[in-house]
Amino acid sequence: MQAIEDLLEDIGSIVWGPFLLIPLLLGTGLYLTIRLGGLQFTKLGPGLALGLLRRKDRGAEGDISQFQALTTALAATVGTGNIVGVATAIGIGGPGALFWMWVTGLLGMASKYSEAFLAVRFRRTDSAGEKSGGPQYYLQHGIKHPIGKVLAIMFAIFAVLACFGNSIASNVEGSFGIATWVTGAVLTVATLIVLVGGIKSIGNVTASLVPIMIVFYVVAAIYILVVNVGDIPAALGLIFTDAFTGTAAVGGFAGSVIMIAVQYGVARGLFSNESGMGSAAIAAAAAQTSHPVRQGLVSMTQTFIDTIIVVSCTGLVIVTTGTWSNIDPETGEQVSAALMTGEAFTHGLPGQWGHYIVTIGLVLFAYSTILGWAYYGERNVERLFGRAFVMPFRILFSLIVFVGCTVRLGIVWNFSDIMNGLMALPNLIGLLILSGLIARETRWYLKHDPKLLASPEDIELFMAGRPEWSEWKAGDRIGSSHGKMAP
Numbered sequence: 001m002q003a004i005e006d007l008l009e010d011i012g013s014i015v016w017g018p019f020l021l022i023p024l025l026l027g028t029g030l031y032l033t034i035r036l037g038g039l040q041f042t043k044l045g046p047g048l049a050l051g052l053l054r055r056k057d058r059g060a061e062g063d064i065s066q067f068q069a070l071t072t073a074l075a076a077t078v079g080t081g082n083i084v085g086v087a088t089a090i091g092i093g094g095p096g097a098l099f100w101m102w103v104t105g106l107l108g109m110a111s112k113y114s115e116a117f118l119a120v121r122f123r124r125t126d127s128a129g130e131k132s133g134g135p136q137y138y139l140q141h142g143i144k145h146p147i148g149k150v151l152a153i154m155f156a157i158f159a160v161l162a163c164f165g166n167s168i169a170s171n172v173e174g175s176f177g178i179a180t181w182v183t184g185a186v187l188t189v190a191t192l193i194v195l196v197g198g199i200k201s202i203g204n205v206t207a208s209l210v211p212i213m214i215v216f217y218v219v220a221a222i223y224i225l226v227v228n229v230g231d232i233p234a235a236l237g238l239i240f241t242d243a244f245t246g247t248a249a250v251g252g253f254a255g256s257v258i259m260i261a262v263q264y265g266v267a268r269g270l271f272s273n274e275s276g277m278g279s280a281a282i283a284a285a286a287a288q289t290s291h292p293v294r295q296g297l298v299s300m301t302q303t304f305i306d307t308i309i310v311v312s313c314t315g316l317v318i319v320t321t322g323t324w325s326n327i328d329p330e331t332g333e334q335v336s337a338a339l340m341t342g343e344a345f346t347h348g349l350p351g352q353w354g355h356y357i358v359t360i361g362l363v364l365f366a367y368s369t370i371l372g373w374a375y376y377g378e379r380n381v382e383r384l385f386g387r388a389f390v391m392p393f394r395i396l397f398s399l400i401v402f403v404g405c406t407v408r409l410g411i412v413w414n415f416s417d418i419m420n421g422l423m424a425l426p427n428l429i430g431l432l433i434l435s436g437l438i439a440r441e442t443r444w445y446l447k448h449d450p451k452l453l454a455s456p457e458d459i460e461l462f463m464a465g466r467p468e469w470s471e472w473k474a475g476d477r478i479g480s481s482h483g484k485m486a487p
Helices: 002-015 021-035 044-054 066-077 080-093 096-121 135-142 146-162 169-176 180-195 198-227 229-245 258-273 280-284 292-320 337-348 353-385 387-404 409-433 435-448 456-463 467-482
Strands: none
Touching: 002 409, 021 096, 021 258, 021 409, 021 435, 044 066, 044 292, 066 198, 066 280, 066 292, 066 353, 080 096, 080 258, 080 292, 080 337, 080 353, 096 135, 096 229, 096 258, 096 280, 096 292, 096 409, 096 435, 135 146, 135 280, 135 353, 135 409, 146 353, 146 409, 180 198, 180 353, 180 387, 198 229, 198 292, 198 337, 198 353, 229 258, 229 292, 258 292, 258 409, 280 292, 280 353, 292 337, 292 435, 337 353, 353 387, 409 435, 435 456
């Protein structure tokens, strides 16, 4: 088992090395930010208002509301990465890794907008009447060259493999003494019950569960930060300083240089918010929306909520309480990432409430992540093999949940990192190639509807004559009438 973990670490170091995914991820986010005029900053307010307050784009086609599409994407991202992933990044990369998670999130909002825009722009309707879209479609149909199909198939394969990763059991067992097989059995049954109902069932569950779990977790974190408010300036100073200087090895802490802080910050940032990975675009494609720009703006708020709010809460609690450098008295080494966040919350809250809150949060986050990734997986199975394979996949996925709960944490994280990186590669290449289309239609739409208040009828009027709009409407009709698009 150790040999497998070592092999995965070696592969991950190549995928996430300084010459491959990190510069491509950050460079693509920066390039799209410039081409879109800093849209993630100027249109964050309207995007939040549409996604969280209005929640629906009335009269538009789609399977679920924009709010449900947002919560489904949040379900897949606000998960173990926000608890264990942040602790892993800080534990190995030092507090400065949190800074690079922020950078990944802010630049990633432009990537998230772009991939959601393309998902709606090139979505199709499968043989069961459900919308299907994401990189597995827009890479092929958006890029008029055989390389587009190659990138689309690559993404679909990596997405199916990536959807089987999850990590939850060790923290549940550590806090409640619950055996991993019990955790796995409960999650397996609960997952299958929801998945049988498809995206509408998933959307209903996530729309109810996600807001509650985020508020529950964030309120606890804010309480700790308020109690330790005097330590926040020093914590922020440490985060910003460490981001560019690295952390010297002390005690059992595995010392890091700047590159390690960047590597783990970016890797865990992507694992947490999935910006540039293309996965959240799959949920966006199912949304009831009257224009791709609208869903793109709603989808980019997911990265803001995930990274700027939830990840920041976890990271600041870990740094302000000092648990990132704590030594386990039994091993003489740094506290493991699986327990670090729980230790931080326990230190900041009365009694043993901290561990219980983190564990409950981890259970809810992990379960919602399972549901979101199950949907991503089935859409890519449908793309590769057809609709007939969706139900067998749902059953297999539910069974794999049980297996996943008994796998060592290190293997889970390493495997997930590799698959996430391999998913991101074809998607990021596609975003760069299609950036012109994204920028042109975005500028035209926002020129006429800057506050996202136009009715579907008004949108039809001011978009009339735009080649991109005519192509999108025609493509949507073709998908609806002809059923599933052939691979």
